[in-house]
Amino acid sequence: MLYNEPSPLETRVLTRRFGIPNAASIDVYLATEGYQAFLKAARMKPEEIIEEVKISNLRGRGGAGFPTGMKWSFVPRSSPKPKYIVVNGDEGEPGTCKDRVLIENDPHQLIEGVLIAGLAVDAHAGYVYIRGEYRYLIEALEKAIGEAYAKGWLGKNIQGTGFDFDLYAHTGAGSYECGEESALLESLEGKRGVPRIRPPFPAVVGAFQCPTVLNNVETYCAVPAILRDGGAAFAALGLPKAGGTKMTCLSGHVNKPGVYELPLGFPVMKMINEVGGGIRGGRKLKAMIPGGSSCPVLTAAECEGATMDYDSMAGRKTMLGSGGVIILDDQTCMVKAAMRLMRFYSHESCGWCIPCREGTTWLRKILVRFHEGGGTRTDIDLIGDIAKNMLGRTFCPLGDAAAMPTIAFVEKFREEFEDHLNGKPCPYENATHLVTA
Amino acid sequence: MTFSPELEARFEKLLTSYPPGRQRSALIPMLLYAQDEVGSVSDEVIDEVARRIGVTPLQVNEVLSYYTMLHRKPMGKYHVQVCTNISCLLNGGDKLWEHVCKRLDLGNKEVTEDGQISIEEVECMGACSWAPAIQVNYDFHHFVTPEKLDEILDGLRKKQ
Known part of the structure; x- marks a missing residue:
């Protein structure tokens, strides 16, 4: 089901079946051009499939934004080892809730995307790693997988193409870190989710020490449309270097929070004011976290003229990330926001790399004390210093993910940190914004 | 076994x-x-x-020991998980958490004496656009208010 009304401003490619009764069933999927892209791909050479994905300018939708076609081309097809397709459905980045609606409302689109990836790299088995909290989605996906087997879209000699493929849903059990690709692979192998040292990258040594394509749910979900309508058509929906649409999760202080499919390059202010219905309670925009909590915050001034795409965000020293757009109004305490996020990162740090394990813990302690009114003037610089010393010093990006937004909070909202120095609890705390409407 | x-x-x-x-x-x-x-x-x-x-x-x-959803001690028959991460916080998730602690007189990961209900403050559960959210076992509840939370808790008591 859908948890929010769609917006007329959406470009519905991945969400084209949303709202159709029984959209998740294989019958509706087949009746709406479902699995046709797979049949088309099965008649193509693997390199032609990869070329089509390259033409589409599809970039990884999990947060890093790596070009998908290029990633697929790194898989050594000639390797005698089996190859695997792994789907990252761990979706743990605060602010992000899009993979949930994609799996719930159109699971066969995901399955078809996985099958096409399988054709492209000569893989015959795949695993969909879904976070443990999404139990109902594991059930929904298992149902869809069962339907696909029953109708011959999974299993041996799929639809007479001679292509075999088995797909499995795999549950996680509570860990943000397992959304990081190498930690996810460790977890898939029944171990603690600690990152692997790279290189080698998963394309060469991934699941079960074999070549592996590992992409986000949304990335695979875009693949059927690319093969069906052509890479060029998908590319044309977005910008020259970033094709297609992006599932955008609007949350925070907007009138119409929700998950919306918007073309890459959509103007930020239009997204907030028209798609999101503006800031709640007639208040003003203070800041926006553009792509999940790991992305440095943008001030209202920085949002002006910005567009939702990789380059526009990079130009503002932040990231498009996973599409989790968090809107903060003018009554939000930024120290509290920074503190809460650091509590999260210190909870989720796997402890493998010392700068992350100790840095997040230290920062959490300082920020909690600071927010409660026990801060000192030197703390403000200390927070920035600790965070900067974590940057680039860990095996996986969790350390950076904790440090980057913290640095931005301190640099861009320093006066709010100064305001907390009067020895009293948060001066913003009595603002009414934290009480639900 | x-x-x-x-x-x-x-x-x-x-x-x-x-x-x-x-x-x-x-x-x-x-x-x-x-x-x-x-x-x-x-x-x-x-x-x-x-x-x-x-x-x-x-x-x-x-x-x-690495995975937060795996518990060595039994939680309640109904495990009420309240998200207080950023998107829920901006919509009163922290108030919900205070509310449930007070109402049940429990702390984090504690269970009622009859073993029926336990509570946990959890990290982002992927319901950000429909915040604040809670999960009772695996069931999501979106746009939760303190009043709605009371109704959910009353409903759990009746189910026993």
């Missing part, structure tokens, strides 16, 4: 879902599904899962 036929069937499927010699991959799913049935990852569950997968109980312990 024996489990229900449904869980046995699930275990059997899990143990054949991974490449040959890689049945350890079934470990985390097996622990979570066993917990759902038994109520916690007890010593017996650890020993049994270790035996079936062919690893030592120590290896199981090492893995399970």
Whole structure:
């Protein structure tokens, strides 16, 4: 089901079946051009499939934004080892809730995307790693997988193409870190989710020490449309270097929070004011976290003229990330926001790399004390210093993910940190914004 | 140790879902599904899962301590999880958490005396656009207010 009304401003490619009764069933999927892209791909050479994905300018939708076609081309097809397709459905980045609606409302689109990836790299088995909290989605996906087997879209000699493929849903059990690709692979192998040292990258040594394509749910979900309508058509929906649409999760202080499919390059202010219905309670925009909590915050001034795409965000020293757009109004305490996020990162740090394990813990302690009114003037610089010393010093990006937004909070909202120095609890705390409407 | 036929069937499927010699991959799913049935990852569950997968109980312990959803002690029959991460916080998730603590007179991961309800402050659960959100066991509740939370808790009491 859908948890929010769609917006007329959406470009519905991945969400084209949303709202159709029984959209998740294989019958509706087949009746709406479902699995046709797979049949088309099965008649193509693997390199032609990869070329089509390259033409589409599809970039990884999990947060890093790596070009998908290029990633697929790194898989050594000639390797005698089996190859695997792994789907990252761990979706743990605060602010992000899009993979949930994609799996719930159109699971066969995901399955078809996985099958096409399988054709492209000569893989015959795949695993969909879904976070443990999404139990109902594991059930929904298992149902869809069962339907696909029953109708011959999974299993041996799929639809007479001679292509075999088995797909499995795999549950996680509570860990943000397992959304990081190498930690996810460790977890898939029944171990603690600690990152692997790279290189080698998963394309060469991934699941079960074999070549592996590992992409986000949304990335695979875009693949059927690319093969069906052509890479060029998908590319044309977005910008020259970033094709297609992006599932955008609007949350925070907007009138119409929700998950919306918007073309890459959509103007930020239009997204907030028209798609999101503006800031709640007639208040003003203070800041926006553009792509999940790991992305440095943008001030209202920085949002002006910005567009939702990789380059526009990079130009503002932040990231498009996973599409989790968090809107903060003018009554939000930024120290509290920074503190809460650091509590999260210190909870989720796997402890493998010392700068992350100790840095997040230290920062959490300082920020909690600071927010409660026990801060000192030197703390403000200390927070920035600790965070900067974590940057680039860990095996996986969790350390950076904790440090980057913290640095931005301190640099861009320093006066709010100064305001907390009067020895009293948060001066913003009595603002009414934290009480639900 | 024996489990229900449904869980046995699930275990059997899990143990054949991974490449040959890689049945350890079934470990985390097996622990979570066993917990759902038994109520916690007890010593017996650890020993049994270790035996079936062919690893030592120590290896199981090492893995399970990493994952926040795996509990060594039983939680309540209804485990109420309140998200207070950023998107929920901006919509009053922290107030919901205070509310449920007060109402049930419990702290984080504590269980009511009758073993029916437990509460936990959790990290982002992927309901950001419909915040604040809670989960009761695996069921999501979106746009939760303190009043709605009271209704949910009253409903759980009646279900017992």
